[in-house]
Amino acid sequence: MRSRTVALVVGSIVVAVVVQTTLFGRLRLITPDLVMLLCIMLAMTRMRSEAVLAASFLSGLMVDLLGSSLLGLRAIVFAAVAFIALRTADRADIGRAIMAVWAGGLTMMGVLLIIVIGTVFGEASLLGAGAGSRLIWVPVANLILAALFAPLFVRLVDRDRTAFRYL
């Protein structure tokens, strides 16, 4: 059962990275951050906190290695987002809409952290054309995807058909 969960999480991360870099790397409309959303959704599962943080860190590291920005930037940000998500998941578990807004809020915090930390370390291009629209549209896209897919994802990972059944 544990190996199944690990395989599901690893597979989800790889799929999220591939879809993020190909489909949403081409589209200039609303572009979500699938990998960050995945880290937020992992925090809603029954996985151990340390495992969620480690998975988030490693997925961020994977995105860093595939890109050109500083190694470790997204690893830190995704781990921070996952940590806040772990600490606030209980408060978000009262309805689909609240959960979606919570995921969108965490995503906005994550995008802001990427811009701030990246700029501090010399990544001036993060604070450029599109920074403002990224701060709005990436969280909106993640909010929509969380509302649609987060409960299903949690049920799959936890193997609990009753999880996150909102009325």
Add this chain to the structure above:
Amino acid sequence: MVTRPSRDRSLPTFISLVVLGILLMTFDVRLQGEGVVQVLRSGTQAVVAPLQKAAAFVVNPVADVIDSMSNVVALREENEVLRAELAEAEADLVAVQDQIARLELFEQLYALDSDIPVLGRTVANVIGRPDPSDASIIIDKGTSEGIVVGQPVIDTNGYVVGTVRSVSLGTATVVPITAGREAITVLVGSQVGIVTPQVFSSEMSLTIDMRLEVFDAREPVLAGDRVVTSSVSSSYPAGLPVGVIVFDAVPSTNSLTAVVRPFVDPDRLRLVVVLAWPPDPLASTDTTTTTVPATTTSTTGEG
């Protein structure tokens, strides 16, 4: 309700990961992306590249349709502008034919040889980007097609895009000049300077233009002046168009600072050309060969 074990070690784990992340960032800054970091990037790309290519094969037609539908009006306008430019370029070509014929005659008469090396070119499709916040682009050619880290990349109009940052067997990551950390040595008129990415704020919007600095300025630069790569540059061949001066600028105590708007918008790129630069040092020093033979491995774009 999500429940957690009472002995929650999330805070110490988080702190450890943050410290590790900061160490990695510092490491990357110190190594400037070379060494172990380069190996890790290439290895990760090698693992993910086949999946990206397979996904791009399915995704690109869908993305093209969505892009086209959302940009119909702009595409029509762009089409009209391009038609006009094509007509103008064809007229210029006719005018230049006579001069080309005369040049060839003089070359034959005086046994002149062109010593301009012909660079190998590899055409590649842009298949995606790593992240919404990352300006770099991923192309579908890699070491199997002769792509090497550091090679310059231009668009189909010959304008500078950036350089290859990391490469795997089948893909490569290109960092645009607007997102790179290195300066580019350029020529504006007869003055040599450097351009670096810079964030400028203008009327409530932030733009990534480039900052031109000339340290031995003798004359002003004017809005509209063309900025090209310099022969002094080690990253690019000479003469590649980089951008255009945005505002007039005059020298101040031998130095001059100006704003350059790059020609290329990386967000709109679909095809790029990777140049085999620098050329093979053995071929370029061989005195019995007058020109480096073109090793064009052009591939048409997706179709």
